Amino acid sequence: MRRLAFPSLASAGLLLVLALPVAPALTGCDSSDPVSCDAGGELDIVDTTPEGTRLGARITATDCVYLTYEGRLDATGEAFDRNERAPLSISGTVPGFQQAVVGRRVGESVRVTIPPTLGYGARRRDSGPLGVEIPSCSTLQFDVTIGDTAPPSVCENR
Template sequence: MSVTAVPLRPVSKGGLWLLWIGLAVLLAVGTAFAFSATPRIGFEVVKAGTGPSPTISDVVLVKYEGKLDDGTVFDSNEQAPMQVAQVVPGFSEALTRMQKGGKYKISIPPALGYGDRAVGPIPANSTLHFDVELIDFRTEAEVRAMQQMMQQQQMMQQGGAPGVPGAPAPAPQQ
């Protein structure tokens, strides 16, 4: 077996620089294309909050007002509990960037909202605009524990149930 060597001409320093510049331009164009093709939410901090941000598995308590492009209010609430994982993707993404006590303006493109389906007063392919205040948030485990405590208190107020502290003892069977 024989190998034939093919002589290569040396590359000039100017040609090498052109190669690197071309590669950098190609990477920049590819990155710009990737970012322009991916829908993104608009996120503006009106008043900064403090502390950590909620995670996708947390439950938040928010004050919000939702509007369409023409300014029509489609929903609002003074204290709405929400599971971060169970709202539209754009709202979920925004919630995980907020901090307790903060106020935010967010815009959700249709691809990260309801897309091409109409939901209640929201027409298909609508951009959603929200003013949101993150009042508080808790982990899912904390919320379950709070719900259990409230159920126990209600049972005790209603006369209790067997096995619950403070409830009357069951009558002995004969």
């Protein structure tokens, strides 16, 4: 297992969760929400790819990719979203998810912990497909396996 840590981008001005719009100005904060999140926390990425996995092409920010993932609240471990082989446009995901996936290769698996500043920040998300609300200032955790890239039209039609 390889662990990669990235410093918080506090200074930077999945289907339910991953396809929701990115926070205004990528800060993770919504100026209409009176709650303000602590800017601390780091993006934490652990490579969980099984030994001997055959890897393919590198993922770019503009790719449409088939992903298998489960998103959980870091504080409780409660799953709020999961999908198998969901086609997603990487550019339409939260900044922390983009940073975790871009540059990886088809076939890789990662566990990524996303601090609020790289996720949804102070914005609360209503319950999604699994009936779990994402509270303001939540740290998110995803287990992700990167499948094949898909034609852009697959993601455009979603």
